[in-house]
Amino acid sequence: MTLQFAPFIPWFILLALAVLALILATAGFARGVRGTGIRLLASAAVLAALANPLLMQEDREALSTVVPVIVDRSQSQETPERIAMTDAALEGLKDRLSRFARIEPRIVEVRDPATSDAPSTRLFEALASAISDVPPARIGAAVFITDGQVHDAPAAGQALGFNAPVHGLVTGKADEFDRRIEVLRAPRFGIVDEDQELSLRVFDDGRRTDTPATVTVRMNGEEIATLNATPGVETPFGFKVPRGGNNVLEFTVSATPGEVTEVNNKAIHLIEGIRENLRVLLVSGEPHAGERAWRNLLKSDAAVDLVHFTILRPPEKQDGTPINELSLIAFPTRELFVEKINDFDLIIFDRYQHRGVLPILYYDYIAEYVKKGGALLIAAGPEHAGEDSIAITPLASVLPAAPTGNMHEAAFYPRLSDQGKRHPVTRGLDGSAIEPPQWGRWFRSVDVDPPRGETVMTAADGRPLLVLDRAEEGRVAMLLSDQGWLWARGFEGGGPHVSLYRRIAHWLMKEPELEEEALKARASGRTLEVTRQTIAGDPGAATLRTPSGKTETLALTETAPGLYRGEKRMDETGLFTIANGEFSTLVHVGAVDAPEFKAMVSTLDTLKPIATETRGRIARLDDGKGGLRLPDILPVRGDVRIADDRRLLVRLTDETVLKGVNTLPLFAGFAGLAVLLLAMSATWWREGR
Template identity: 50%
Template sequence: MTTGLAFDPLLPWPVLWAACAAALLLAGWLIARRARGGWARAGLLAVLIALLSGPLLVRETRESLDDIAVLLVDRTASQGLGDRTAQTDAAAAGLADRLSALGALEVRTVEVTGAREDGTHLFSALDTALADTDRARVAGAILVTDGAVHDVPDVPGALGFPVHALVTGEEGERDRALTLVTAPGFGIVGEPLALTVRVEDHGTASRGITRVTIRVDGEIRAEQPVRIGTETTVFAPIDHAGPTAVELSVPEIEGEITAVNNRAALVVNGVRDRLRVLLVSGEPYLGERVWRNLLKADPSVDLVHFTILRPPEKQDGTPIRELSLIAFPTRELFSTKLHEFDLIIFDRYRRRGVLPMLYLDNIAGYVERGGALLIATGPAYAGPSSLHRTPVAAILPSAPTGREMQGGFRPQVTETGRRHPVTQPLSPPVGAEPAWGRWFRLIEADALAGEVLMSAAPEGAGERPLLILDRVGEGRVAQLLSDQAWLWARGYEGGGPQAELLRRLSHWLMQEPDLEEERISAARAGDTIAIERHTMADTAPPAEVTLPSGEVAEVPLTQDPTAPGTWRGSLPIEAFGLYRFASGEARTVLAVATLNPKEFASPISTLETLAPVAQATGGGLQRANEGVPALRRVAEGRAPSGSAGPAGWFGLVERGRYRVTDVRETPLLPPSLAMALAIALAMVCWRVEGR
């Protein structure tokens, strides 16, 4: 219990101070003039001022509060190098024992684990540990770390308590680190990808030349010399569209503490610079403009479009100089520059002698060597001028029966189409009728190869193929057995997904990775990796995942009931780095957070990082291999640490904070006593002055 003096004034303090000043001046003037009753008048004024100030005798009952000490233990990845883990365990245990022996001290132990893209954040963890307490109670913090800390405060003195550090590791460590300075997120297929790298040798003065090995999708593709300590541009080839894993590595140096940071990696999305499309329209009709508008709407597509308006048999005597038509450049398009096109589209084409058989045979060879062909058939496909009567027939997935079927029908997605990535997103729910409009012409054909994704059943007829996809050699072919997809674009009977269907169809033909039938994809979802497997089969094998450490994990996949052909699984994220996924023949890679963690940019043990904090807060620095320092309680204002080394010590400030549990107030001048004193003094004044 403590006792003190307090005041509860009846008037505001400014008024009361003014009254005091006036009373002092008056009392001083009376005493200076030696007026009769001067002292009595001064006493009367003092009693009145005391009455107005309300003096109180305050008795407080206090409860002492323990000071708070934080033991912050770094358990991040760099602490696993060498014998740092053993040093950390020994230091943490020794400090915990010595802290518990001090008494009157609340010890909060915090372990910083896991991985962050931007390195080790110990001071953020320290702020979190003290978020619910008054900083005035903090006696100090002791950090057990290797010195690789990346959130050192700019003004460490503002912490308000001593911060000590016991640093693991050995003095004089060496390490080589490869850092990706700049790396684009995508690359142009067929062009080298420029990457800026920097190789640093920490703990050594080496400034020579080393070599960077460049691997693309796991295969060594190039080696390039780089100067240590200097930024250098290296080049990696991009061979295909979609994700490409690029890995860079440098040789180890003798005695370095880890080889983890001797490599860097990234996943680059390969894209085609421009897509060249050749559209050949056999004759003008209502749907011709739909194809052109669709392809021209994509800024990445270079479209070459020809419509055959004047076939060779049309001879009407018009002079050539008066014709505004361009001669069909058959030789340039179908012989010299055919291989430059990514996609060829024949829209209602009929044989009229414009393209010789040799050029049509070139198209078949173009597809087998990796090209893409889309044929939207018209009435001519069922007759003698059909493309099926040319060398192109060798790569077509259907054969016409010679019958053109008329009558309204709604295109249907087949069971195979519900699994295929081209038509799966367009499929209506199972058992539901599609909401799109009808078409009115179908060229009857027998499916010879490939997969039928859409079918039609014109009035009075059974189900017939409508959309067939097939792989031929290294290329792909698609056949749409109707010329009325334009009805959807015009909004007839509500229209339909014409643009999306043809867009997905075109990109599948050009081997877009996201539209492959057999593929596996992975994406980060919080603390897990969501795995998605697409297959045309009835079952999907488990996903084999190669972790950043090189270990292989097997993840079972479960079928998604709402998406036929789609299987899903998940994997918890335990480390940052490059993950490789395989399921059957499908392959993919995923970069989780940074592939070049800041934690290992310079993992050598150092005292320099925390030296400014220790100096600003009065803390101490010592290496853990020198033993656990002694701990002392020191009064506020005294140095909180001794010299470093085996004889050094860390100090924790005695704050002496308390909590008031009870307060009792007793007036020193009760009103009745004050009034009695005032009356008595007034009578004395009257008595003295009345003589």
Template identity: 50%
Template sequence: MNTTWSIDFAPLVPVWLIIALACAAFVLMALALWRRQRGTLVRSCAFAALLLALLNPAVEREKREPLSSVVALVADRSQSQDLDGRRQTTDKTVDALKARLEALPNVEVRVIDAGRGRSDLQNDGTALFAPLNQEMSDVPPDRIAGAIMVTDGQVHDIPENAGALGFNAPIHALITGHEKERDRRIVIERAPRFGLVGKEQQVRLRVAQAGEGLDQAPARMTVRRDGEEIDSRMVSPGEAVEIPVEIAHGGQNIFEFEVEALDGELTTLNNRAVITVDGVRENLRVLLVSGEPHAGERTWRNLLKSDAAVDLVHFTILRPPEKQDGTPISQLSLIAFPTRELFSVKIDEFDLIIFDRYKRRRVLPILYFDNIARYVRDGGALLMATGPEYAEAGSLYRTPLATVLPAEPSGRILEEPFLPRISGLGQRHPVTRGLPGSRGETPDWSHWFRLIDTVNHQGEVVMNGPENKPLLVLDRQGKGRVALLLSDHVWLWARGYEGGGPHVQLLRRLAHWLMKEPDLEEEALRATSRGHELTVERQTLGESVGPVEITGPTGDTRTVTLKQAEPGLWRATVETDDIGLYSVRDGERTALANIGPANPREFADVLSSSQPLTPLAEATRGSVRRLEGSGDEPNVPRVVALNRATSYSGAGWIGLKMSDASVLKGIDRLPLFIGFLGLAILLGLVSATWYREGR
């Protein structure tokens, strides 16, 4: 507790009146002195006492308690601090400094763990000054004694000048890590955000390396797409290279670029860079070949023409070769079927071929059906919507197409009302899972009236008809896919008969599955991120799935058990702490997801350095020094409390600017001219004046 004495004035009348009286008294006394009147000195003292009484002087005694000086001890907990024992060095240094600071008199220590948290997604780097300002926002600037930061020096929110700190106190930085570190990393200079499926895009990057004793020998770089290696080449450090990458599918294509490790380098975490390219399909080329006209023929055409992304080529066989009615060819306005161009020359240009109730009518030679079968095995897509012709002698199953068709017609046609139902397998298949109206025991859609009976040799039956017969069969052949719809009554749903049904959803899912959209794969492992949440999904046709292993960007792993979200779909959501690339594996498949920016600044440069913080430390009369000492023990400097100094650092020590701030606990006030004492002085002076004049 400190005590201070002072004299305070509380005038009883306005100050201007006191000044006026003082001036008048001065004039009168000056005149009296000039005339050499008796008692002038006594009268002057009486006037002075009166003026002092009007000023009401008082002696004050203040009792003050000094306020503590607040020092911030900022510990860098960013991911780069996990490297090369920096975390242990930081912990030891913080503990030692905390003990020394708490031993100083009248010092309050605030330990701030910064650089890691939910805000790093937006900051995209190590932020130490934002947490410092937030923690010290309730402390008056004159009470802040300084800030001591234990960090690797790679800080990304350093203020431009000392004035932006908001306080006038030294900044000290104690640097973890070692001086002779070396590291190699990949720098992405240009990367596309979008690309057409099936086309190549160029990625511009370079390999950067820093440290002592490095050569410029080429290093091997591996390129992966969605976890699968697609390229490997030698790259010279420091040189920018253009690497072509092919967009394999719609949606996100995740490309990894990984360069081999440098001997003795600090970390291999930044030897890998990731970019995500959204695959956009160019207009889909679809060939629709219709047989004889029927009620549902326009269903396919209307559906495909309603999609602006579909280039449709539609041919209907209106006049087969066997039709001889005597009409001269010159008078026919029909277009000749360009069989050779479509099924030989340009067949590979189509993304999907649809046969709608088509049968052999000597329009397509047998050789062309063999071309279609080859087209499927090489990666093409074939959809067959069948009617009675599939069970007859002209069935396409009696052609080379039989080698890729999953079901053989038995010759039997079931014509009776039935509700199409999703099979047990179809409940888990992404094409038919969750179709609108399929919930419950009885589907909420209209009846169909015809089914072509078949004998299934292969494929997956996802929808059934009467007698539990296959209605929709999906199959894979080589690199391609085949869908077989064993009824021609899907048009009843399109016409709204009995309320209709989900024909648009079903047929679009069929087309997308045939064209290998990743979201409709039967067996798939996916990982997506939102903020710091990582969601893992496992799509399967099986009854159960095993646990998955998640590997974080720093190499730590954990096992997660998935829970069934709906039939065929298992899911789990986990909270993550670190930003970077996460890898999810289930033993056979691998999925990748990135938390935060694709190439975070946190790993752009991981070498410890004193340069970033040196200008600010010098501007605040602080210091930057390395903690590297002998053995595993850091070289922690002494802490000295200073009131005023031109520099707050020296050999082996760092200083803090102590505050003079205090809080007032009480005031004692003793008036001098109010009460008996003041009255006695005034009466005494007046009496002396009367006595002097009476002589």
């Protein structure tokens, strides 16, 4: 209760009147005037009434004590056991806090930020945001429900912005352990078929062991090695990049019974395969107009080392010319087709026929070269349908089509077959989308029996024109016409001969981008994009297995013939397994070295320094018997000076809010009038004497 004034006239006038009253009273006392004291009292009463004294009383209400409860919902908390423990602890804590009318819990659940590619558990940022609109004096305590893997814990002595205990309720068990694997150092690029080396390490968090762990290594989905890695010791691994383009190395360490999670038992590394100059052997059976088209295409590519031989004069032609004058250099058949055949990435027979230049045994060597992973392209002309065709040599065992002996001599537009419209070698060739195709005609083709493999281009009446096939580990392509040079010369507008020839060559050399059946996935930030290439029908939805073990489906939409795509923004980050039919692949969403996956074992150590400094308590929720142990709440008044080893202390606030003010005027109404009348009456009474 306080006394305040609300004068009816300005203070300086009241002050002047008071001074005047004092002067008059002083003069009256000096001269001995009777009634001066009563007059002074009457003047004081009038001045007091003009000053309007008010008796004021505030009506205040006590404010609640805010207790922020920060719940860790990061990926390290996503194991079934920790989810159940977190949920039970949250419900129990809310029940205990609700028993105190003046305590206001503020629940904040913290998940991995959707905008972050390198997720981490940032609970103190969430705490600061939750109490940004609360005065520090109203904070009674802060409670964290977490596994202890917190990545933004402040250093000792760093201000939190309030003076109250910080408590931690830790999920998980005291004796937890977890096994994980990391790739420490590895090249991002590697030359195909050359030795590369990386190093990896297996970690056993929560315990120490010297027993080697088994690590299975896969390259592009195929198992290539098994390693024994001692936990905590760097393990080198040597390998070769099998192909150009993107290659996926997958490392899987054997699981240990009882470990926290198997999510981090896998690691991947992406390495871009770079080919050295491709070695191509081009053998032309005789000079013809199309020979220059092949030579110009291959010579224009700086990444190709071309070895080209042309049979200018067949052996059966006898005109008396000495053998040593038939060519500048001898055709090194043994060196090329026996000793160094495996050095070539691609062999092309361009209108070649068997005339005795190559011994018959050498065709068998070429067939074996293909079966062991080599690439062979046959660009056939009329000689392929003749009696000297290489299709009647041992090479026939790898050729997908056998000639009937007939040639078709008629103009036709090369067209894509139904498979060709979906095959990456021929899909989308410029001019193929319109009927008739917007390119020039060809005029002859080799007739063949129904071929093996895939017929991706057709000649007149649907006859095979371009056939692609696999022969054990190698690949074979047959172009059953020698008229491609017409496109190169621009006849009737020409055609996409460069794209076609280049795609054929790259498919033969197993470029991943041209595989007819493939499943690929890539991540851009948190967005996962899945691509399925197929020459069959709709492959259906893809199945995604998330790092936490959940299974999701992703619908794939056909964006081009034979090409299906789907994308989805993922809530989780880490290693995803994508499957569709018999195909599967791996992709890492987010940063590979994200803190959230480096440690999964629960710990008290991270929050303990802060709890000790603020006189809070860190406790495990697990009671060691499969149950939940939740501490009681103890409200205290004033600053917390000592920690309690059994309960969570909450400092109650003294803060209040003003609800209203009650005002009582002292000289209002009958009370003021009575005082004034009394003063005036006393003056008259004294004057009357």
